[in-house]
Every structure is written in C-alpha cells, then in structure tokens.
Amino acid sequence: MRIQLVGLGNVGRGLLELMEDEKELISSRGLDVKVVSVSDSEGTAIDEGGLSPLDVLKHKKLGWKTFNKFVEGFSALDAIKEIKSDVVVELTPSTPSGEPGLSHIRTALMARKNVVTSNKSPLVVAYGELVKTARNKHVHLLYEATVAAHVPVFCLTCSCFKVDELLKVEGILNATTNFIIGEMEKGRSFQDALKEAIRAGWAETDYRDDIDGLDAARKVVILANSLFDQDARLEDVRVKGIVDIEPMIREAQKSNRRIKLISEISRNRNKLNMIVEPRQISIDDPLATVNQGNMGVKFTFKTSREIFVSAEFNGCRQTAYAVLNDIAKIQSLS
Numbered sequence: 001m002r003i004q005l006v007g008l009g010n011v012g013r014g015l016l017e018l019m020e021d022e023k024e025l026i027s028s029r030g031l032d033v034k035v036v037s038v039s040d041s042e043g044t045a046i047d048e049g050g051l052s053p054l055d056v057l058k059h060k061k062l063g064w065k066t067f068n069k070f071v072e073g074f075s076a077l078d079a080i081k082e083i084k085s086d087v088v089v090e091l092t093p094s095t096p097s098g099e100p101g102l103s104h105i106r107t108a109l110m111a112r113k114n115v116v117t118s119n120k121s122p123l124v125v126a127y128g129e130l131v132k133t134a135r136n137k138h139v140h141l142l143y144e145a146t147v148a149a150h151v152p153v154f155c156l157t158c159s160c161f162k163v164d165e166l167l168k169v170e171g172i173l174n175a176t177t178n179f180i181i182g183e184m185e186k187g188r189s190f191q192d193a194l195k196e197a198i199r200a201g202w203a204e205t206d207y208r209d210d211i212d213g214l215d216a217a218r219k220v221v222i223l224a225n226s227l228f229d230q231d232a233r234l235e236d237v238r239v240k241g242i243v244d245i246e247p248m249i250r251e252a253q254k255s256n257r258r259i260k261l262i263s264e265i266s267r268n269r270n271k272l273n274m275i276v277e278p279r280q281i282s283i284d285d286p287l288a289t290v291n292q293g294n295m296g297v298k299f300t301f302k303t304s305r306e307i308f309v310s311a312e313f314n315g316c317r318q319t320a321y322a323v324l325n326d327i328a329k330i331q332s333l334s
C-alpha cells in the first residue's frame with residue numbers, strides 16, 4: 001500500500017520510528033507499506049519508490065535544505081491531489097475550525113483514498129459529512145487514535161458488541177490531565193506537572209485544550225457520533241477543566257477518594273447527556289486504577305453490562321501504534 005503522511009510532529013515522527021524499528025515484525029504480519037510522500041507545514045518530501053523513514057527523520061531534524069527529495073512550498077493538499085496513493089495518514093494539529101486537517105481528509109476521500117487519522121477536530125466539525133463521503137466513495141475512514149490513543153475503543157465496540165446496546169460510556173480520555181492530577185495528589189504543583197507532560201510530548205499542540213477539558217470534550221463528540229449514532233456538537237458538551245482543582249484534590253484525600261477528569265456520555269430517553277468534569281470517585285471504581293498518563297474507558301451495555309478497558313500510555317509512540325494498526329486494518333479490509 002502506498003501511504004502519504006501529513007504532519008510530522010510527535011505522532012508522525014513516532015509512526016516513522018515505529019515503522020523503522022519494527023519493520024521485520026510489520027512485514028512478517030503481511031503488512032506491505034511504502035511511504036510515497038511526507039508533508040509538514042513547509043512542504044513535501046516525495047519518492048514514489050518509497051521514502052526511507054530514517055532519511056526523513058534525519059532531515060526533519062537537521063532541516064530540509066539538504067534533502068533533494070523535499071519540495072518546499074508543495075503543500076499537503078497538492079500532494080494529496082497529485083501523488084498516487086492508497087492511504088492518506090492525517091496527523092496535523094486539532095484546531096477549532098478543523099483545518100487544515102478537514103480539507104486534507106475531504107480531498108483524500110473525494111479522490112477515493114482511504115484515510116487514517118489521529119486528528120480529532122475534522123471529526124468534531126464534520127463527522128457525518130466525512131463518514132458519508134467515505135461510504136459513497138467506497139473507501140475507509142479510520143480514527144482509533146483520536147480517542148484515548150491505543151486504548152481499543154472503536155475496534156472493541158464494533159467487533160465484540162455488534163448486537164448489544166450501548167447505554168453509557170465513562171472514561172479518562174486525556175493523558176495530560178490524568179498525569180497532572182496524579183502528581184498533584186502526590187504534592188507536586190500544577191505548573192510543574194504540566195511542564196513535564198508538555199516535555200513528554202503528550203500535551204496537545206495548545207496545552208490549554210487539555211487543562212480546560214476541550215480535548216476530552218472533542219473525544220466525547222466523536223464517541224457520541226460514532227458509537228451512539230448522533231449528530232453531536234462540541235457546544236452540546238458540558239465542560240469543566242482542571243485549572244482550579246487543588247482544593248478538590250485535598251478535600252477528596254480526607255475521605256480516601258480520588259479525583260479524576262471524567263468524560264461521560266449517557267442516554268436519557270432520546271437525549272444524550274455529554275459531560276466532561278473533575279469528579280470525586282471511590283477507590284473501588286475501576287477508573288480509580290487508571291494512574292499517571294494512562295487512560296481507560298468503562299462501557300455499560302444492555303446485555304454485556306460493564307466492560308472496562310485501560311492501557312498504559314507513556315508517549316506518542318502508542319498513538320502512532322494505533323495509527324499503524326488502522327493502516328494494517330485497511331490492508332486487510334481492501
């Protein structure tokens with residue numbers, strides 16, 4: 001499969017590193033991928049015979065000037081329109097307007113290219129439209145990495161609970177805030193813990209999206225649209241962040257309870273309630289076991305009842321893994 005990579009930040013570089021480090025395992029599992037173009041905000045590196053991940057990573061670090069395969073000013077949009085490929089992997093920042101990712105994904109789908117993305121905002125802004133375009137063009141749009149990185153959310157629900165009714169989702173969906181709260185419980189300051197999360201590359205491009213609860217709210221909208229078949233919007237989510245959380249943490253500690261930034265989606269008759277807020281939870285709640293920058297989701301189904309899944313998260317390599325797994329899924333579906 002010919003892949004076009006758009007965005008070479010933490011996740012994009014993580015994906016190339018993973019493809020390089022695990023190339024034998026990847027090929028032993030039958031995944032045959034060739035990266036034909038890589039775009040960042042400056043331009044695009046192109047080789048229809050396949051770019052070497054190591055070469056791309058080296059030149060991204062040292063500067064593109066000395067890389068003869070790099071065309072300055074040849075944008076991702078130009079690349080999607082003009083270079084032949086099977087899959088566009090969209091990894092640009094999540095923004096309020098959905099751009100530039102929205103145009104990248106729209107253009108790719110219209111050109112009958114499959115899309116894999118970790119970028120939430122195009123799905124928040126135009127989920128219904130993008131899914132419909134993918135269906136009409138007979139291509140796949142996969143986005144496992146958009147919600148809680150490599151925690152299996154969409155893979156799990158669509159393969160194991162096809163004929164069950166989902167009633168409620170509660171989750172810790174944001175690694176940065178979970179890490180900060182955990183460190184504050186140990187006595188560390190908010191600012192200090194935030195700086196470490198930024199250094200580790202977990203934080204959003206604009207870290208205020210994490211601490212104000214916006215990143216978690218975007219994930220709630222994607223879950224509502226994808227799992228509850230809604231036309232949910234960001235403004236329908238009640239959101240509270242963690243900026244003033246210190247007194248709440250100290251209060252909870254007095255009764256041996258934990259504070260977590262909980263994202264919740266539940267059905268109330270025909271209406272969906274969508275909330276992101278810091279909550280006191282009992283230490284018996286499985287979500288209380290989700291520590292550090294880890295993430296977890298508790299699903300309640302009508303028949304299967306409570307299913308809890310969590311995963312250790314220690315960096316964007318695991319987000320990159322979720323992207324790679326979606327690429328592999330496309331190969332097996334095609």
Ligand SMILES: NC(=O)c1ccc[n+]([C@@H]2O[C@H](COP(=O)([O-])OP(=O)(O)OC[C@H]3O[C@@H](n4cnc5c(N)ncnc54)[C@H](OP(=O)(O)O)[C@@H]3O)[C@@H](O)[C@H]2O)c1
Nearest residue numbers: 007008009010011040041092093094100118119205316319
């Ligand atoms: N970090 C994680 O673990 C994680 C987890 C789940 C989801 N996500 C989502 O994944 C996406 C990528 O995250 P990240 O941490 O890798 O972001 P990042 O480090 O900020 O990287 C963004 C990349 O997009 C490129 N870019 C920006 N505008 C562009 C344009 N118009 N055309 C082409 N490239 C453009 C940037 O180019 P330059 O390099 O030239 O600036 C940069 O390489 C985000 O939407 C984020 O919300 C991230």
